[in-house]
Amino acid sequence: MAITNLPTLKQLRHLLALAEYGHFGRAAEASHVTQSTLSASIKELEQVLGAQLVDRTKRRVTVTPLGQTVVAKARVLLQEAEDLVETARANQAPLSGPLQLGVIPTIGPFLLPRVLPLLRRRHPDLKLYLTEDLTERLLEQLHAGKLDLALIALPYDMPGLEQAAVGEDPFSVALPEKHELAKLDRIDPDSLERGPLLLLRDGHCLREHALAACRLSNRGPGGGHVDAFQATSLYTLVQMVENGLGLTLLPKLALDAGILKGTHLVTRPIAGKSQARELALVWRRGSARREEFELMAGLLRQTLTGTKVEKAERP
Incomplete structure (x- = not known):
């Protein structure tokens, strides 16, 4: 029975890195090898498979249509190899x-x-x-x-994913201590339009969770914009509220960690049933x-x- 010459896992990893970065130098750096080593690995892989997987020019590297098919199969093979290792490790501590x-x-x-x-x-x-x-x-x-x-x-x-619950993380309204809503024990979501309400930039899931917690869309209950400014971190949000630019919603996790320490901000719970995101x-x-x-x-x-x-x- 003839023995088929098979590619190595290292060669497949190098191909995936090249497909991801589209550049030999960056792919080699990500793979922690020299550029010449990665280039030689790709050439060896092409020889083993008897096919050209990448088109090389001075400025860019393009994976061929056949190369894209090989990349997809290589990703599955590498994942299965990692699962094999995990299965063996399952008997360890x-x-x-x-x-x-x-x-x-x-x-x-x-x-x-x-x-x-x-x-x-x-x-x-x-x-x-x-x-x-x-x-x-x-x-x-x-x-x-x-x-x-x-x-x-x-x-x-x-x-395609499994999950295990970690716990709830309730939201509270954070606002200046002299704000008119700070006089209330609990804040009704409809009152947040007096804000403006400042939230994280689109792409942060906490933005959507905070809006859902208060039953708001990207426009406030009165039709106005929820936020005129968008931050990239909770720390930035806190500073914006501290500077009188509006209100915000913060999770208990951040409040317990002392994110308001050194500020003149206070928090109030949201009226109604518990408004929280689920951590998992x-x-x-x-x-x-x-x-x-x-x-x-x-x-x-x-x-x-x-x-x-x-x-x-x-x-």
Whole structure:
């Protein structure tokens, strides 16, 4: 029986990097190899497959139509190879070895400093690598196998992913202490049009969650714009409100972390039923490390709510 010469996983990784960056130099840098090494790897892959996968010019690199097909299949093969490794690791101590965690910027700075000491104490062999980005890009990286799991806020459309609840994160109105609404014990959502209401820039899921919490659209109840300015972080929002530009909605997670410390702002709950976003840990469906991820969700839940989580024993 003839033995087929097969491409290596390293060659496939280099092809994926080249397809992503469209440039040998940048792809080599991302792959932590020299440009000549990556170029030679691509040529070897083309020789193994007996086909041209990329068109090379002085200014750019273009993946051929056949190359695009190979890229898609290579992505699946690499994911299955990683799943094989995860299956073998499942018999090791839970939450040990490298783990790539993505987290959105409206959660990471406020929850992770509280949970990381607990993780280090209970799982000293865990090597946790963090990536902070918007939800959409985190989920893209999760599906591409660049992340193992992600800590995000719901609701969010997540086909092909599993999730474990971490807990609720209620919203409150943050406003200057001398604002007329500060006299109220609770603020009705319809009153927020007196703002203006300042929110994060489009693309941040917290913007949509905050609007939904107050049953608002991108235009206020009276037809006016919800916000005349848009910020890129909760810290910027706080400074804008501090400077008298309007009101904002902040999650309890950020308030508990002291985001209003040093300001003259106060908070008031929103009238009506509890208005909150849901925090969740998500991962690819069918992952061999599901039990580990659920354990981590439990640790996050413990940190957020104070619920006791039993320590997992070594197998």
